[in-house]
Amino acid sequence: MIYDNTRCTLCPRRCMANRVTGRGRCGAGNLIKIAAAMPHMWEEPCISGDKGSGVIFFSGCQLGCVFCQNRDISILNYGKEIDSERFAEICFELREKEVHNISLVSADQYLPYILPVLVSIKSTLGLPIVYNCSGYQSAETLSMLCGIADIYLPDIKFFSPELSRKYTCAEDYFEVASRAVSEMVRQTGKYRLDEKGIMKSGTLVRHLVIPECRKDSLEIVRWLSETFSPEDIILSVMSQYTPTGSVQAPARRLTSFEYESVCKAVREAGFRGYFQDISGADASYIPDFHLQGVTKG
Numbered sequence: 204m205i206y207d208n209t210r211c212t213l214c215p216r217r218c219m220a221n222r223v224t225g226r227g228r229c230g231a232g233n234l235i236k237i238a239a240a241m242p243h244m245w246e247e248p249c250i251s252g253d254k255g256s257g258v259i260f261f262s263g264c265q266l267g268c269v270f271c272q273n274r275d276i277s278i279l280n281y282g283k284e285i286d287s288e289r290f291a292e293i294c295f296e297l298r299e300k301e302v303h304n305i306s307l308v309s310a311d312q313y314l315p316y317i318l319p320v321l322v323s324i325k326s327t328l329g330l331p332i333v334y335n336c337s338g339y340q341s342a343e344t345l346s347m348l349c350g351i352a353d354i355y356l357p358d359i360k361f362f363s364p365e366l367s368r369k370y371t372c373a374e375d376y377f378e379v380a381s382r383a384v385s386e387m388v389r390q391t392g393k394y395r396l397d398e399k400g401i402m403k404s405g406t407l408v409r410h411l412v413i414p415e416c417r418k419d420s421l422e423i424v425r426w427l428s429e430t431f432s433p434e435d436i437i438l439s440v441m442s443q444y445t446p447t448g449s450v451q452a453p454a455r456r457l458t459s460f461e462y463e464s465v466c467k468a469v470r471e472a473g474f475r476g477y478f479q480d481i482s483g484a485d486a487s488y489i490p491d492f493h494l495q496g497v498t499k500g
């Protein structure tokens with residue numbers, strides 16, 4: 204892999220940042236930066252199981268949705284810089300906690316830094332690597348992950364260019380994400396669960412239903428049903444949208460009508476799906492980031 208950290212073009216933003224002397228649009232500099240590493244029980248049951256998913260939350264994000272519920276780490280770039288040796292240790296420390304997998308959350312901006320570590324520890328680690336991402340991944344990013352990511356956990360956030368421009372300043376979001384998810388499914392093949400229902404490989408697509416955007420959600424379900432068979436992917440429909448106070452984003456929560464109509468479309472398409480309890484859609488879904496598991500000892 205050839206990566207020029209003085210002119211970064213890793214993600215579709217292609218901001219050409221010099222990450223040796225400064226930071227990119229995503230907030231990333233020239234060291235791995237993470238906000239927390241811990242067993243997480245609140246992912247989908249096939250990911251968290253009964254022991255948790257070993258999540259590593261990376262700082263910064265190239266998409267930067269205006270309603271992001273992890274904005275402290277994604278937009279405000281909270282976290283601690285670590286070297287690759289510490290990153291490897293963190294993966295093994297999570298394994299000692301008997302997690303079902305190691306889940307890399309929003310890691311795109313650090314791939315050239317963490318990939319050599321993942322290649323060298325993957326077989327010793329012996330756990331599936333989950334790549335939890337925004338869906339806004341370049342072909343270059345996905346080619347790096349081929350053979351490393353066992354499970355992809357991408358979002359598909361928007362269908363319409365107007366909405367994605369409004370909420371992320373990325374008019375090409377669906378164009379990029381639809382290609383990316385197709386490539387993820389090509390790499391992983393049909394999803395596979397073990398006898399206890401824990402996911403071992405495959406692609407689980409997440410979609411957060413946003414207030415006032417129900418029709419956009421239905422377009423996404425239509426595209427998924429025309430592109431994939433129910434054996435190809437698992438779908439997770441999320442209701443946890445919480446107003447953040449941003450004037451650009453909807454100021455109310457989702458209604459039952461908005462959420463249930465999207466869930467109904469997913470069921471009718473025949474996908475295996477996870478559906479959140481809309482009454483539980485509050486800030487309790489937002490993890491507390493205080494560098495848990497980042498600092499040694």
Ligand code: SF4
Nearest residue numbers: 211214217218227229
């Ligand atoms: S990963 Fe970050 S620095 Fe690199 S192109 Fe994307 S936004 Fe810019």
